[in-house]
Amino acid sequence: MKTYILSPHIDDAAFGLTCTISKLISNHVSVDLINCFTITKWTGVFVSKDIEVVSALRKQEDAAFNQYLGSAIKVTNLELLDAPLRNNYIHQFHPFNENELELIEQLKNHLLQQVDGLLFCPLALGNHIDHVLCLEAVIQVYPKIKVVFFEDLPYANRITLDEIKFHVDNLAKRLDAKLNSFISDLDQYTIDKNQAIHLYKSQVDEEICAEIIAHQNALNGERLWGEADNINLLKSLLN
Numbered sequence: 001m002k003t004y005i006l007s008p009h010i011d012d013a014a015f016g017l018t019c020t021i022s023k024l025i026s027n028h029v030s031v032d033l034i035n036c037f038t039i040t041k042w043t044g045v046f047v048s049k050d051i052e053v054v055s056a057l058r059k060q061e062d063a064a065f066n067q068y069l070g071s072a073i074k075v076t077n078l079e080l081l082d083a084p085l086r087n088n089y090i091h092q093f094h095p096f097n098e099n100e101l102e103l104i105e106q107l108k109n110h111l112l113q114q115v116d117g118l119l120f121c122p123l124a125l126g127n128h129i130d131h132v133l134c135l136e137a138v139i140q141v142y143p144k145i146k147v148v149f150f151e152d153l154p155y156a157n158r159i160t161l162d163e164i165k166f167h168v169d170n171l172a173k174r175l176d177a178k179l180n181s182f183i184s185d186l187d188q189y190t191i192d193k194n195q196a197i198h199l200y201k202s203q204v205d206e207e208i209c210a211e212i213i214a215h216q217n218a219l220n221g222e223r224l225w226g227e228a229d230n231i232n233l234l235k236s237l238l239n
């Protein structure tokens, strides 16, 4: 069984799933990382305003993360424009407009053609439009593809468990499915997630890294959501 991660931006997979990815790799499970909105000038700390400079730098940071995990991840960058370069806003506040509907179609086609295994998809906690587009594409191909959903970080650490559950319940209704939670725990886990996320130097400061690690420590791992069959499939890959 192969696994795939739908990562809206370069860094979302690492922030949400480093522990899980590292365990999959040590079990020799193949991990394909699909980075979607990789044309960007977005940085968390000032580096440059140049799109080419920032896009290239972020790929280097991703390569350093991959190297930290033994270069076992197969990376595909879809080279889509990120939200600020597209429509000048970041959080969804109205129905999808025309270019967003086209992006959903592109993402759906990519998933249907390329994914042959278990897919990790962001819950889109925090309502960042690029995360919402990824989730929407997955909702529209569900259940043709087996999916488990991961918590977007650091956003998930800024809201309560009840707020996360409310979001998951709405998603479950749209999927017409029952979604259970599962913690991919830290037992026999050797990678230092704090060190791994610090590799995304242009995106993080100490506060963001601390939030991501606080969420992991509170859960003793990374929380995933999915239908029982898909969670069981994930458990079998992690054991």
Ligand SMILES: [Zn+2]
Binding pocket: 008, 009, 012, 128, 131
């Ligand atoms: Zn993101």
